[in-house]
Amino acid sequence: MTVAINDIVASIESLRNHVDIIDKRTIEQTYKNIGNATKSSVYFPDDAATILLGDDAAAIPQKDGSHLLLAAEGIVSHFLKSDPWFAGYSAVMVNISDICAMGGLPIAVTDTIYSFKAEDNEAIWDGMIAASQAYGVPIVGGHSCYHSAINALSVSILGKATSNILTSFDAQPGDAILLAIDLNGNYYKEYPFWNASTTNSSQNLQKLAQLPYKIANNKWSKVAKDVSMGGIIGTLLMLLNTSKVGAEINIEAITKPESTTWKKWLSSFPSYGYLFSCPTKNIQNIKSLFAENGINCDHIGSISKQPDLFLNYKEHKLKF
Template identity: 85%
Template structure:
C-alpha cells in the first residue's frame, strides 16, 4: 500500500498521540510508586543483589550467577469479552515473549481468573491450554473464582536465564538497532495484532523462542525488548527510556506487509517481534541466526547519546 510523502509524515506524527504509545510513556507513574530498583528478598541473604525495575520481566540474580525471571500480564476486559479463546492464548504467549526478551527460557505459568460462573471460562481455558501445549510451557496452578461480579484474567510466568542476560538497560551510543519480526502471518480479525503464532507448528514456535537465548549466550547482544502494545515505536521509546539514550531509525529500512499502512504497522503488536541493540560487529551474526530460522531481521538504525527518537523518511526527519 503506497503512501505519498506528505501522508507518510502525517501518519508518523500522528503516532505521538496514539493511545497505546502514550500508555508506554506513562510507565513513569509506576516508578513513582515502587522506584527504579529494589533488593532481593531478606529470606535469601546469600543471594542479596539489586533488581532493576523497568523491563517487562524482573531479573532476579542468583548466587551461581544465573537469573530467575518473573513476569505477569493482565488482559484488558474488552478483549477478554469479545474473544475469550484468543485472550487466553495471548495471555500465555505474551508472557513467554517477555521471558525470551531477557535471553531466558520459560519454565511454567500460573493464572488468576475471575468470572460470573465456571462456564464463562471454558473458552479462556481452551485458549490458555492451546498456547501452553504449543509452546511446551505448563500451567502449574494459580487462583480462580467462579462467582465474581467481573470477568478478569492475568497470567504470571517463571523463567531462567544464565549469566548472560538481555535487558533494556544497556543500549549504548553507536550500537546498531535491529528489528526481528516473523512476517509469515496476518492480522487477527480487527485487532492491531500480527498473528504468526496460531498458524505455526509447535516445533517451530519452540525453536523461535530459543533464538534470543542463543544471542545472549553467544554474547552478540546485551539488549532486547519484545514488541508489545504500542508496536515498534512504543516499544522503542520504552527501551530508550530505561537505557537513558536516544535513537535514529530509518523507516525505509523496515520491512512491512505489502498491504498494510505504515501507521498501522509501526503501532502493531506482532506475535513474534523483538528489538535488539548490539555492537556493529555482531549485526551479521544476529541477522544470520534469524534468517536461518525464517525470521526477518532488519538493521533499522542506531543508538545515540542524545535522549530523543528521530525518525527518518526519505530526506525528511521527524523528532518524536
C-alpha cells in the same frame, strides 16, 4: 515522493497520539510508587542483589550467576469479552515473549481468573491450554474465582537465564538497532495483532523461542525488548527511556507487509517481534541466525547519546 512523505508525516503525527503509545510512555509513572530498583528478598541473604525495575521481566540474580525471571500480564476487559479464546492464548504467549526478551527460557505459568460462573471460563481456558501446549510451557497453578461480578484474567510466568541476560537498561550510543519479526502471518480479525503464532507448528514456535537465548549466550547483544502493545515505536520509546539514550530510525529499512499502512504497522503488536541493540560487529551474526530460522531481521537504525527519537524517511528527519 510527496504522497509518500505526506503519508509518513501523517502517520507519525497520529502515532504521537495513539493510545497504546501514550500508555507505554506513561508506564514510567508506576516507578513513582515503587522506585526504579529494589533489593532481593531478605530470606535469601546469600543471593542479595539489586533488581532493576522496568525490564520485560524481573531478573533476580542467583548465587551461581544465573537469573530467575519473573513476569506477569493482565488482559484488558474488552479483549477478554470480545474474544475469550484468543485472550487466553495471548495471556500465555505474551508472558513467554517477556521471558525470551530477557535472553531466558520459560519454566511455567500460573493464572488468576475471575468470572461470574465457571462456564464463562471455558473459552479462556481452551485458549490458555492451546498456548501452553503449543509452546511447551505448563500451567502449574493459580487462583480461580467463579462468583465474581466481573470477568478478569492475568497470567504470571517463571523463567530462567544464565549470567548472560538481555536487558533494556544497557543500550549504548553507537549500537545498531535490529528489528526481528516473524512475517509469516496475517492480522488477527480486526485487532492490531500480527498473528504468526496460532497458525504455526509447536515445533517451530519452540525453536523460535530459543533464538534470543542463543543471541544472549553468544554475547552478540546485551539489549532486547519484545515488541508489544504500542508496536515498534512504543516499544522503542520504552527501551530508550530505561537506557536513557536516544535513537535514529530509518523508516525505509523496516520491512512492512505490502497490504498495510505505515501507521498500522508501526503500532502493530506482532506475535513474534523483538528489538535488539548491539555493537555493529555483531549485526550479521544476529541477522543470519534469524534468517536461518525464517525470521525477517532488519538493521533499522542506531542508538544516539542525545535522548531524542528521530524517524528518518529519505532526506527528511522527523522528531517523534
